[in-house]
Amino acid sequence: MEKMRQNSALTGWLLISPLALVLLVFLVVPIVMITVVSFWNATGFSIAPAFQFDNYRFLFGSEVTYRVFLNTFKFALLTWIFTFLIGFTVAYYLAFHIRTQSKHIALFLLCTIPFWTSNIIRMISWVPFLGRNGIANSALLSWSVIDQPVEWLLFSDFAVILAFVHLYTLFMVVPIFNTMMRIDKSLIETARDGGANGVQILWNVIVPLTKPGIMIGTIFVVTLVMGDFVTVRFMSGSQSANVGRLISNDIGLLQYPSASATAIVLLLTVLIVIAILLRFVNIRKRVVMEPRPRWFYVLSAFFMLFLAFLYGPTITIAILSFQGPGGGLTFPMRGVSLHWFYELFQQQAVGGIWGSFRRSFALGLMVMVTRVVVSVMGGLAFRKRFPGSTVLFYLIITSLVIPSILVSLGVGLMFSQSGLDVHWATSGLGARLTWTLPFGLLIMFAVFNRFDKSYEEAARDLGATPWQTIRHVVLPIIAPTLIGVGLFGLTLSYDEFARTLLTAGSYNTLPLEIYGMTTNVTSPVLYALGTLTTVFSFGIIAAFLAIASYATRKQARAGSDAGKGSV
Amino acid sequence: MTKLTRRNLLTGATAVAAASTLGAPMIWAQNIKDVKLRQFGTGVSNLNDVATKVKEDLGFTLEMTALDSDSDSVTQRAATQPNSFDIADIEYWICKKVWPTGNLQAMDTSKIKFFDKISPIFTTGKLHADSVVAQGTAPSTVGFVESADGTSFAKDVTGWMTLIPTIYNADTLGIRPDLIKRPIESWAGLLNPEFMGKASILDISSIGIMDMAMVCEAMGEIKYADKGNMTTDEIDKTIGIFTEAKKAGQFRAFWKSFDESVKLMASGEVVIQSMWSPAVTAVKAKGIPCVFQPLKEGYRSWGGGLGLSKSLTGLELDAAYEYFNWYLSGWVGSYLMRQGYYSAGPETSKEFMSADEWGYRYEGKAAAGDILRPPGDKPAGAGDKRDGGSYDDRMGKVACWNAVMDENQYMVRKRNEFIAA
Numbered sequence: 001m002e003k004m005r006q007n008s009a010l011t012g013w014l015l016i017s018p019l020a021l022v023l024l025v026f027l028v029v030p031i032v033m034i035t036v037v038s039f040w041n042a043t044g045f046s047i048a049p050a051f052q053f054d055n056y057r058f059l060f061g062s063e064v065t066y067r068v069f070l071n072t073f074k075f076a077l078l079t080w081i082f083t084f085l086i087g088f089t090v091a092y093y094l095a096f097h098i099r100t101q102s103k104h105i106a107l108f109l110l111c112t113i114p115f116w117t118s119n120i121i122r123m124i125s126w127v128p129f130l131g132r133n134g135i136a137n138s139a140l141l142s143w144s145v146i147d148q149p150v151e152w153l154l155f156s157d158f159a160v161i162l163a164f165v166h167l168y169t170l171f172m173v174v175p176i177f178n179t180m181m182r183i184d185k186s187l188i189e190t191a192r193d194g195g196a197n198g199v200q201i202l203w204n205v206i207v208p209l210t211k212p213g214i215m216i217g218t219i220f221v222v223t224l225v226m227g228d229f230v231t232v233r234f235m236s237g238s239q240s241a242n243v244g245r246l247i248s249n250d251i252g253l254l255q256y257p258s259a260s261a262t263a264i265v266l267l268l269t270v271l272i273v274i275a276i277l278l279r280f281v282n283i284r285k286r287v288v289m290e291p292r293p294r295w296f297y298v299l300s301a302f303f304m305l306f307l308a309f310l311y312g313p314t315i316t317i318a319i320l321s322f323q324g325p326g327g328g329l330t331f332p333m334r335g336v337s338l339h340w341f342y343e344l345f346q347q348q349a350v351g352g353i354w355g356s357f358r359r360s361f362a363l364g365l366m367v368m369v370t371r372v373v374v375s376v377m378g379g380l381a382f383r384k385r386f387p388g389s390t391v392l393f394y395l396i397i398t399s400l401v402i403p404s405i406l407v408s409l410g411v412g413l414m415f416s417q418s419g420l421d422v423h424w425a426t427s428g429l430g431a432r433l434t435w436t437l438p439f440g441l442l443i444m445f446a447v448f449n450r451f452d453k454s455y456e457e458a459a460r461d462l463g464a465t466p467w468q469t470i471r472h473v474v475l476p477i478i479a480p481t482l483i484g485v486g487l488f489g490l491t492l493s494y495d496e497f498a499r500t501l502l503t504a505g506s507y508n509t510l511p512l513e514i515y516g517m518t519t520n521v522t523s524p525v526l527y528a529l530g531t532l533t534t535v536f537s538f539g540i541i542a543a544f545l546a547i548a549s550y551a552t553r554k555q556a557r558a559g560s561d562a563g564k565g566s567v
Numbered sequence: 568m569t570k571l572t573r574r575n576l577l578t579g580a581t582a583v584a585a586a587s588t589l590g591a592p593m594i595w596a597q598n599i600k601d602v603k604l605r606q607f608g609t610g611v612s613n614l615n616d617v618a619t620k621v622k623e624d625l626g627f628t629l630e631m632t633a634l635d636s637d638s639d640s641v642t643q644r645a646a647t648q649p650n651s652f653d654i655a656d657i658e659y660w661i662c663k664k665v666w667p668t669g670n671l672q673a674m675d676t677s678k679i680k681f682f683d684k685i686s687p688i689f690t691t692g693k694l695h696a697d698s699v700v701a702q703g704t705a706p707s708t709v710g711f712v713e714s715a716d717g718t719s720f721a722k723d724v725t726g727w728m729t730l731i732p733t734i735y736n737a738d739t740l741g742i743r744p745d746l747i748k749r750p751i752e753s754w755a756g757l758l759n760p761e762f763m764g765k766a767s768i769l770d771i772s773s774i775g776i777m778d779m780a781m782v783c784e785a786m787g788e789i790k791y792a793d794k795g796n797m798t799t800d801e802i803d804k805t806i807g808i809f810t811e812a813k814k815a816g817q818f819r820a821f822w823k824s825f826d827e828s829v830k831l832m833a834s835g836e837v838v839i840q841s842m843w844s845p846a847v848t849a850v851k852a853k854g855i856p857c858v859f860q861p862l863k864e865g866y867r868s869w870g871g872g873l874g875l876s877k878s879l880t881g882l883e884l885d886a887a888y889e890y891f892n893w894y895l896s897g898w899v900g901s902y903l904m905r906q907g908y909y910s911a912g913p914e915t916s917k918e919f920m921s922a923d924e925w926g927y928r929y930e931g932k933a934a935a936g937d938i939l940r941p942p943g944d945k946p947a948g949a950g951d952k953r954d955g956g957s958y959d960d961r962m963g964k965v966a967c968w969n970a971v972m973d974e975n976q977y978m979v980r981k982r983n984e985f986i987a988a
Contacts, residue, residue, distance in 0.1 A: 045646055045667045064984045071987065124826075131834050151764060154836070155820040237820020238770040239813070241987035253772070253979055254646050254664065328853050329826075330834050347619070350610035351633045412647070421650045502643070506605050506651040508632055516633030518826040519610030521849045 012386030015377040019437055020392060022374070026430035027399050030410020031267070037413055038260035047256045055261035065246075065262075069269070072242040075157075075232070076225040079164040083221045084214065086165070087172025090306050091213070092206070093299035094173070095180035102549065104177075105484050109541045110307065111170055112491050114314045116537040117530040119495055120514050122313040123163065123234045124526065128330040129316050130154040130162075135331065155237030163235045166309065168224050172217035178446045179213030180206070198295070215277055216442075219401060222277075223270050227403025230497060247405050251502070256413065263406045270401055314534055321527035329524060340528040350520040353529060356513035359424055360494055363509060366425070367432050367493035368486045371440045375485055376478075378437075379444030380470070396438040404498035407431050412502035427503040432496050436489045443488075447481050480548050487544060602627040602886045607644055608656025609634055610825065611843075612734045612871055612908075616941065617899055625893055627886050629654075635824060645670060645874070654887060655874040660704040660773050662729050662874065663971045666712075666720070671874040673712050673727035678888050681895040684912040686962075689732040689870065690724050694963050703777060703795030703968035706732060706870045730872025731891045732911035734903050737866035737961045741832060741842030745856045754778075754785035754864050757839055758812050767831055767840035768809075770821035772982050774969045777867045778841045779805050781966065785864045795970040799977050806981040810988045821986075832857055841867075844907035847954075848946045861955040865966035872911075904928045905940050909958065931957030 041050040059065050098104060114122070129135050130153040137149040152158050183206065191201045207214075229244030243266045250259035320327075324335025344353065382389060411431045415422045422428070455477065459469040475482075497511045504512055514526060606613065610633045618629040632652075634640050642664055645655045649670035657665065665671060676682045687693055692700035692707025700707060710729055711721040720729070742751050747762075757766055757778075769775040780794040783805050791801055812818070819837050822828045829849045831837040842859065850857035873894065875887055893899075900910025901919035905928070910916035917925050926932035931953055938947040947953075955961045972978060 043667075045664050058980075062980070064980075064987050068983075068987050124830075127830055127834065132836050133834055151819075233770075233823070237767075237818075238823060238986065239818065239821060241983065245986070246983060249772075249979065249983060252640060252643055253976070254643065255976065255979075326853070328833060329830060347615050349615060350613055350631075352615070352631075416647050422648060501640075505648065506607075506632065507630075508634075512635075513633065515635040515824075516610055516613075518824040519633060519635060520614075520825055521829070521845065522826040 008384045009386040012381045012384040012389070015381035015384075016386070016389075016392065018374045019378045019381075019396075019441065022430065022433050022437060023392075023395050023399055026407070026411055026434045027395065027402070030407060030414050031402070033413045033417065034260045034263055034406060034410045037257055038264050040257040040260075042255050042257045045254055047254075055258045056265075058258070059261055059265060064241075068241045068243055068246055071240065072226055072244075075160060075164065075228075075242060076222045078157075078161050079168065079225045080218060080221050082161065082165045083169045083172040084218070086169050086306060087217060088176055088210075088214070089299065089302050090169070091173045091176035091180055091210075093303045095177050095183075097296045097299055101480065102545075102552070105480060105548070106545060107303075108174075108484065109487065109545070111173070111310060112488065113534060113537050113541065114310045115170075115491050115495065117314060117317060117495075117533050118511050118514050119167070119230075119497065120234075120511055120518070121317060121526050121530045123231070124329060124518075124522075125313045125316045125320070125530075126159065126163065126235065127154065128320065129312065130159060131330065133331070135316070138331075155235070155239060157236065157240060159235040160232055160240060163231050164225055164228070166313070167231065168221045169306070169310075171220040171224065172214075175216035175220070175442075176210055176213040179210050182450065183209050218277055219274055222273060223401040223403065226266065226270055226273075227405060227498070229405055244403065244405055247409070251405075251409060256409075259409060260413075263403070263409060266403055267406060270403060271398070274397075274401055314530070317527045317530040318534070321524055321531040323524040323527070327524060329522065329527070340524040341532070343523065343525050344528045344532070348517065348525065351508075351513050351517040353510070353513065353525075356508045356510045359507060360510035363424060363429060363432070364490045364494040366429055367436050368490045370429075370433060371436050371489035372482055372486045374437055375440035375444045376475075376482065378441045379448050380474075382441075382445065383448055396441060399434050400438045400442070402434070404435070405501075407434050407499045408502040411499075415503070422503050422505040424500070424504045424507060424509055427505070428500050428509065431499040431503045432493050435496070435499060436492050439492065440485050440489060443481070443485050447478055451477070476551075479551060483544050483548050487541065598882065599626050599886060602883055603630060604628070604653040604883065604887060604890065605630045605632065605651070606654040606656055606873075607632040607634055607641070607652045608871070609641055612656055612903070614902070616902065620898060621890060621893065624898075625886070625889055627890075629890065649877060653876050653879050653883060654890070655876065656733070656871060657730070657874060658869055658871045658969060659706040659709055659730065660869075660969045660971045662872070663704050663709045663720075665874070666709070666729055667718060669718070670877055671729065672877045672879070673715050673717060673729060674731065674875060674888075674891070675715070676726050676728050678892075679728070679731070679895070680892045681912050681915055684895065684914050685732060686909075686911055686913060688735070688962060689872075689911060694959065698963065701795075701868065701965040701967050702791075702793050703970035704773075705795075705968045706730075706735070706872070710872075730874050731894065732870060732872045733894060733899070734908045735868065735870030735911070736844055736908045737868045737955070737965055738841065738843060739862055739866050739955070740839055740860050741828075741847045741850075742858050742860050743832060743835070743838040743856060744858050746835065746838045751839065751860050752863050754781040754862050756862075757782050757841075758786065758808075758817060760815075760817070762817070762839050764816050764819055765836070765838045766817050767820055767822055767828070767837040768818065769841050770823045770986075772979050773971055773975075774867075774869070775821075775841075776802075776805070776972075776978055776982070777967050777969055779809050781864060781867055783808050785862075794967045796972045797974060797978070799974055802974060802978050802981050806978075806985050810985050813985065813988055848907050848940065848944070851946055852944045859954040861961075861964075865964040866955075866961060867967055867969070868962070868965040869969045870911075902941065907940075907946070909962065913958065927951070927953055929958045931955075931960055 037047065038055055039051050041048045094104060094107060098107065132149045136153055140146045188201055188205055191205050227244055229248045232240055232242045233245060247259045247262050321340055322336050323333055323340060324337045325339040327334035408431060411427050412422060415427050455473050456469050459473045495511055500509050500512060508516060606629055613631045613633045615631060618631050621629045634644060641657055642661045644651060645657055645665040646668050689706045689710055692705050709720050711725045712727050712729060713721050713725055715727055717727060740757060768778055780791060783789040784791060788808055789801060789804050791797060820831060822831060825843060825846055828840065828842055828846045831840065832850045833853050833855050844859055847857050847859040873891060879887055895912045895915060897915035897919045900912055900916030904910050904916055913929060923935045924938060927934040927938050927947060934947050934949055934951050936949050937945050940946050
């Protein structure tokens, strides 16, 4: 018995070691690095070891710090309210009104497609939509809702929140959806039998049972917003500040110690917020419920609206990519042509789209493969008990919630201080893994939670070795989810900006290159790229779905030999 | 080298002319083809056409990586990732920050073939013998060091250069004359309440602060001892004036990238803002009226150059010198002039431009025919004159350069307050 436990601990460690290694090198060491540097001195151009509190003294002594932190909280709170309302409704629809797993996956993938188009291109496309002469204002004017263009649609806090909600609602949907799927149907039936109406069931049964998911979603959204520095700059027209911008300004001015001090304070703030949030989490219970047809249509409509919102920029981009040769990045259209698609394959004035695309895609694939393998291993490891699992679990959570710019800063510092050269395939890959791996692992937790252990027991009883059980029983069953995990990883990584900023080295990834290209005359070529990306991602997803459904069918055929006699 | 082919703009003939102007290259080793130089910079001058032409004319490969125009990330790259590049395409004020890190090596001017053709703006700093060096980080103040491993900048011209000057211009406010409907003569116009909610300014600290200073001085609010090196008190006052304007809603947005400035202007979100010359051209190319407005207080100028990575040696180093010599030999200069910038070696560039182009771009004369810009836009036609006139008129009226001040860190913190206000 003792030996078995030891054995299981050993297997657990072995399985978890790749993940632990990545987190150690690309999370723990960088955080230590940042902490150390936050006590250093800086000149205008270099940093020198020291142990002094000037950086912190200035930070806490400046009124700006408090104002900026307050502003950051404001963005986080407002974004949270909207992402929660929308996310909960969408998750509810998906969990209770859509039955099959393949439909779930298909709808989720549909939601992720807009995220394939580079975020920078999407942010550029908000201008023709929200601007003074944009679509929104034109529409409102023509309907006589307003008689003067509304100014606050763009370059305002409104625009910032809108972009955040657009970016992060999905992070709310997924965890809420996951917990809702685990709700035991009988609880809801009991409530109905007890005379509860729909609202009461929702409020007294579903919401409480969904709390863990809501909390996870909240943590994602809050930390993502608190760590942002690009969206706020773009959408506020540089007129609003948040903590991320303070840090990135300092980095640009080579004030690493001061940036580090701010980063540490930000990290602590985020962790405190999360600790407070976690106090509200209740213990989970299991349940499922009857769909209600009347609601189905209302919720379907809501979901369609959500999709429309997600696809808004994508559609704007698609339309504008067919600009005539004389047209620009904003409306009006000056003719219709395929000119910009042709131009996309010519040499640009500045920047190389295809070279950076290849790097981004290669990096995305590396992340995808690593993510699937390491997440499955990690998921399996956490099903066993092994010493140190609690510490590791908290490390994984930290890795998820750490503001992106800290990873970038920390990994960059670690490489430069140890004399190593940053490169997209080493430091860049590592920095991205700190975000995509824990994410994948959380999904695996959810998957294994729902996994029926009797399949494995059956396999074991039939004499399968542990490896055979995994290879022939576990993997085929979780395969569709793995495809989702992989694709999601590719999506998350392909457009990753903040973590790559200081870790890419000599050559740019696509988002960095596009950002660089905006320093010269930019043209609808960027939109053409966006449109092609969307078409391309539809293609990939269709291909994956086809493979998945083929695999399921094959599996179904193979499994349906019951009653045909023994082989 | 025949005069006739030289005039043939944008044709293969220029390549022939270029090759003959250069004479026999210094290194023709077969392995030059394998040399690969990595250059980074902002999209302003990191042009793919230059890399293509280098391959054609010199045989080796130049890999261009464009960074965002938040010049900060260029500084960051040059200062902290010395092994990630061979050639740094940076601005002179960035040089002031990066040189002390020791990541760049000084260049031997005796190996620079066209050294004496470089505009005096970059050497003595004086366009004419009686000119005064403008305030701020003028290129001449950080262009030379005392020796091959000098760490501090030399006051005069020496045999060791920090950057090979490449591109520069005199910047001013861009306006939409169709929406403003009256002449703008002073930098003070930027804060005129008439343009409430329709003004914009650059969000790059070392550049934005100089624009602010031009405005405050023009308004008569502040009299600076030296705009390019403000005291903390002057910084407080300058930022204070702009903070008030921001709170009152004067600004529609701030811009950081070239592209943002074009969009703001073209969409009519903004009618007056600090701007770059090709951005004005880009707005005009859409058929929207836009003027690069000369102002009575003069221009805020900037200049860029190429720096050599410390780690570059041997054949690569030779190739880099070859590239610099080629850069100053005229083709690139003419290319940059057509974009609306100036060439560091105006004389050599003249060889690669038509008389009409030279007249329009450099001498401030009315164009006789269409003025073209690669890849083929037509920013001006017959009878048009360049905003601000001739090279002498424009570069002669530079009031200040983009600057890194002694109180830079203080200024940056005050700017953070301004953004957060």
